[in-house]
Amino acid sequence: MTDADSNADPPENDGQQFDRLPATADERVVPGRPTREEVVQWWDQRFGVPPETWDGHTFWEKGNGKIWAFAADVVSPIAVEGLGLRILRARQEHWKPSTNAVQRFCRDATENVVVLDGDEAACFARGDDQELPRWDGDWGYVVAAHEIAGDVEPIGVGLYLHGELRSTVPKGRREDLE
């Protein structure tokens, strides 16, 4: 018996490259790595994003728990600077979606969407936290949205806790839109 691999430590996530997510838990090799199935289910359960939304995308991990969606497929692993859009921070108790993913993929979200009025939306885009007692949905990460040009459009990711809506719009995306 000279199977070296069976004695080696389990493979670890390598922050310098992108690795394709395993389809399901049976195919998981790197401990702790989320599966494609889990990611698709998470968006569906948390925001009601239909699973078929992701049919054309592959999912990748680079950096600890940073999950990316890419519109095609390439070799795995791949050592490049960027691969599609960073959609999610996993490997933590509460997974956190990215502002850019919510803007792109949560237009048809049906769950945990907080629709803001004009002043509330401006406050959110500035990166400011606000009291929002009227929300009686779940606590945790929500999609903040508003109405523009005839339709509801996601603005970004809010964190709703204790009657307060916190804005997680990253510094480089904040804007004063009053």
Add this chain to the structure above:
Amino acid sequence: MQPLERYASLVDDFDAFRAACERPLPSVVRVNTLKASIERAREALNAEGVAYEATDWHPGVLRLDERGPGTSWPYFHGWLHGQEEVSALPALALDPQPGEVVWDAAAAPGSKTTQLADLMDDEGVLVGNDNNLGRLSALRHNAERLGITNLVVTNQDARNFSFKPFGDRTDDAKRIEAFDKALVDAPCSCEGTIRKNPDALDRWSMTHVESVAGIQKGILRRAIQATKPGGTVVYSTCTFAPEENEAVLDHVLDEGDCEMREWDAPDGFETDPGVTEWDGETYDPSVELAHRVYPHRNDTGGFFCAKLEVTA
């Protein structure tokens, strides 16, 4: 302005050219149709009272009455991207299709990359490369704001671009070993940006023109090698110097693996043909098919754009 005097013999109505170079440039935005239709983006601008006028040649390229697109809801949503009007030409010339494998060799900060992604409908593989890591972070920021998901970002010297990260010379079915199309929006002496950056010519020198021409030849040569036979390569700069434009084309045409192709600029956009003689040199006659854009013709920045087909 001084260096531009050397082009007096190339440009009709040089006084109008000179006067245009001294006027500031209007602020222009392009609608990102990956996130909103042109109609919806325009409706949102109207609702916010942002005044604009569509260009004569493209309903999604809008000239704003006031400077700076930064602060409006449609911009925040990634429906708009600030991009100089002339800079929209090369992606139209390349005409990438959904599903193709496309290289943007000198991509940062990504005005043209993001336009290529839009034209590809965010499908296929778009490789955005730049050798400057700082500028690459601006490219990533722009691409993410616009919701692009088909972009692979690489940090290589385009002159020796390697497909190694993409699994070349392996038997992996997902490997990439060549591109269908490539854009070389080359580093240049930037003479044509004088309207945007009045100090653009402060450090102009013939030595710089010559050294940057060497880099341009290296990048364009690699783009031609890395593109499949029958594929398209577009070469563009924002400068007037024939040393950086027609002479660079002449250099790669001479190596024999590509040919110039005709491309019509959009209706309503006026350009001048490439020059075949300059400063005692003569160039391959087909470089006439390239487009020179002078600032006084369409009230834009200066530009150069040529379309090549790879033959071997």
